[in-house]
Amino acid sequence: MAENENLNCTLTFAIVGGSxxxxxxxxFLAQAGHKTIVLEKQNKQYFLTQKFTGLRIPxxxxxxxxxxxxxxxxxxxxxxxxxxxxxxxxxxFELIGQLIYSEKIISDLGNxxxxxxxxxxxxxxxxxxxxxxxxxxxxxxVNAVVCGKTLTDQTKVLSSLKQEVVCDMVVAADGHNSFxxxxxxxxxxxxxxxxxxxxxxxxxxxxSQFSELDSWDRLSIAPQLMQEDPALSSLLxxxxxxxxQYGLNIYYSDKNHISYDAGWDPEKLDSIxxxxxxxxxxxxxxxxPVNLSSYTDVTNHLVLIGDAVHAAxxxxxxxxxxxxxxxFVLGFLFSKxxxxxxxxxxxxxxxxxxxxxxxxxxxxxxxxxxTLSLPPGPQQDARNQAFGQTxxxxxxxxxxxxxxWNHHISTCSYNAKDAVEEWWHNWGTFYRE
Numbered sequence: 001m002a003e004n005e006n007l008n009c010t011l012t013f014a015i016v017g018g019s020x021x022x023x024x025x026x027x028f029l030a031q032a033g034h035k036t037i038v039l040e041k042q043n044k045q046y047f048l049t050q051k052f053t054g055l056r057i058p059x060x061x062x063x064x065x066x067x068x069x070x071x072x073x074x075x076x077x078x079x080x081x082x083x084x085x086x087x088x089x090x091x092x093f094e095l096i097g098q099l100i101y102s103e104k105i106i107s108d109l110g111n112x113x114x115x116x117x118x119x120x121x122x123x124x125x126x127x128x129x130x131x132x133x134x135x136x137x138x139x140x141x142v143n144a145v146v147c148g149k150t151l152t153d154q155t156k157v158l159s160s161l162k163q164e165v166v167c168d169m170v171v172a173a174d175g176h177n178s179f180x181x182x183x184x185x186x187x188x189x190x191x192x193x194x195x196x197x198x199x200x201x202x203x204x205x206x207x208s209q210f211s212e213l214d215s216w217d218r219l220s221i222a223p224q225l226m227q228e229d230p231a232l233s234s235l236l237x238x239x240x241x242x243x244x245q246y247g248l249n250i251y252y253s254d255k256n257h258i259s260y261d262a263g264w265d266p267e268k269l270d271s272i273x274x275x276x277x278x279x280x281x282x283x284x285x286x287x288x289p290v291n292l293s294s295y296t297d298v299t300n301h302l303v304l305i306g307d308a309v310h311a312a313x314x315x316x317x318x319x320x321x322x323x324x325x326x327x328f329v330l331g332f333l334f335s336k337x338x339x340x341x342x343x344x345x346x347x348x349x350x351x352x353x354x355x356x357x358x359x360x361x362x363x364x365x366x367x368x369x370x371t372l373s374l375p376p377g378p379q380q381d382a383r384n385q386a387f388g389q390t391x392x393x394x395x396x397x398x399x400x401x402x403x404x405w406n407h408h409i410s411t412c413s414y415n416a417k418d419a420v421e422e423w424w425h426n427w428g429t430f431y432r433e
Contacts, residue, residue, distance in 0.1 A: 008338045010034055014157045014165050016142050016180060017173035018047070020055070020118075021306035021323030023125035025171050027068065028331025030132040037165060038134060039157060041141035047126075053118035056082075058412045059111040061321040064328055067417070074124055079114035087372075087387055097387025099404060108405075110413050137165070142179060145170055147301040151340045155301045169343075170302045171330070173323065178308035184297050295354060296347045303330065303347065310358050318361050318411065325416040329353055332420045336428065345430075349423050357414065364407045 011034050015022045018040030026036040057065070057079065065071040084100040106112055129136075144158040147170070157165040172180030226232040295304045306323030333346040374380040390404065 009340060009342075011168040011334070011337070011340075012037070012166075013169050013171055014039055014155075014167040015171045015173055016145075016157065017175060017306075017308075018042070018136065018138070019173065019175070019306075019323075020121060020125065020320055021327060022171075022173035023122065023129055024068075024324045024327035025173055025305060025330060026129045026134045027125060027132060028327050029171075029334060030129065030134050032331050032335035034334060036129075036134045037167065038129070038136045039140040039142055039159075039165060040136070040138050043138045044126075044136070047122045048119055050118045050122075054115050055118050055121055055320050056317050057114040057116060058317055058321050059106075059109040059113045060412050060414045060416070061324060062111045062113060064321075064324055064416055067328065068125075069128065070124060074120060075114050075116060078120045079116035082113035082115060089384070095391070096384045097390045099390060099408075105405060105409070108409050108413065110415075113412070137163075140165075142174070145180060145183060145302060147183075147297060147299040149299060151300060151343055153301075168301070168340075172302065172304050172308050173306050174308055176307040178304065180302060181292075181304055181308050183302060184292060184294065184304065187298055295351050300344050300347055303350065305330065309354075310361065316365060318365065322357070322361060325357065325414075326354055328416050329420045332417075332424070336424065345427075349420070349427060353416075353419050353423055357416075357419070360414070361411060364411050367407065 013026075013029050013034055013036045015026050015029075015036060015038045018038045022038055022040070026038050030036045057075065062075060065075065082101065084098060086095060087097040087099075088094060089096050101109075101112070126136075140163060141160045142157055143160045144156075146156040146158070148155045148168075154166050154168060155170055157167065157170060170180070172178055174180055292304075292309065295309050296302060305326035307319060309326075310319075310322045330350055333349050337343070337346065371383060374383055386404070
């Protein structure tokens with residue numbers, strides 16, 4: 001996205017959350033000519049010492065990251081190209097299938113995907129932001145946002161230590177336990193905000209099959225511990241590129257779950273028994289999908305991005321991609337700003353573009369989760385038989401292969417730049433004055 005030389009209206013954005021989504025938003029908005037301030041409750045060192053947090057970069061995110069200076073070289077220099085997926089039966093760890101990125105699949109996807117250490121991406125974005133005069137306030141834990149009542153009113157962000165930041169707009173990139181999301185959900189006139197009724201066409205997956213999403217928990221296992229277990233060690237691949245960057249996430253059902261994320265200290269790696277799993281603090285696998293009628297508040301001063309709005313599966317393939325896509329779309333739209341009167345229209349575009357993308361990802365992810373979590377029985381046997389064909393690439397039925405790859409190709413070949421440019425081409429002329 002080119003530097004904006006024709007911006008007539010400069011805003012001050014306060015971005016709540018200093019992870020990948022927050023930094024991407026700060027960079028794209030700063031590049032568009034706006035002043036940006038990042039408010040982060042952790043300190044800077046927290047992000048530079050992250051372990052077991054390797055990022056999964058799907059092919060469409062690879063393409064979008066190429067819009068950021070230096071990212072292409074960073075991905076090729078520090079990233080590990082994704083070669084595909086292997087599928088193991090949970091009870092036995094038997095290899096039941098594999099989806100390999102062949103030349104044809106890569107061509108259909110439009111690019112390759114990567115795995116890369118979180119700290120590499122974060123540090124690169126942080127350096128770019130500082131070079132674009134982005135201001136950072138670490139150790140700033142937000143506990144209140146007071147939105148202006150009119151477009152010209154300023155908005156205040158307050159911290160738990162009584163600090164105050166005054167801005168024009170707030171972008172909430174504060175994750176899947178978002179404080180800011182509650183503001184939009186509690187708006188008295190946002191009556192259409194409700195729990196989503198998932199209905200995945202063609203797969204016969206209704207919302208009733210996901211009625212207990214909140215009772216699924218995630219247990220993270222560090223590779224050091226996996227190496228000590230005969231069964232788990234077989235899952236470690238040479239392409240993991242270091243045992244300090246990736247971990248294994250296991251999702252399991254427990255109706256007596258704790259409804260908040262439990263902290264995890266990577267420096268204290270202790271084995272636990274099956275019995276202990278039922279008593280320790282743990283984090284939900286996913287929040288129940290929330291269908292917000294708008295990703296922005298009624299005053300047009302607050303915008304949600306990333307996990308704060310998408311309810312994607314924790315540590316899934318699309319979390320980072322969705323956040324950076326949001327950031328790019330928002331930056332592109334506000335690079336067109338000529339007066340504050342345009343803000344509601346630009347946010348309408350943001351809502352239109354991103355809600356369609358969210359729906360796509362949500363349905364595909366829940367469909368995949370359903371397929372991979374089938375209980376023993378005829379459906380699981382049929383699934384394993386279909387996946388088993390992929391172990392013999394020369395004998396794979398084209399129809400089976402198309403079914404296995406269809407959703408992945410549709411979601412990972414998405415182009416956020418094309419989407420926002422198309423919206424602006426269709427609607428921008430109505431909003432330029």
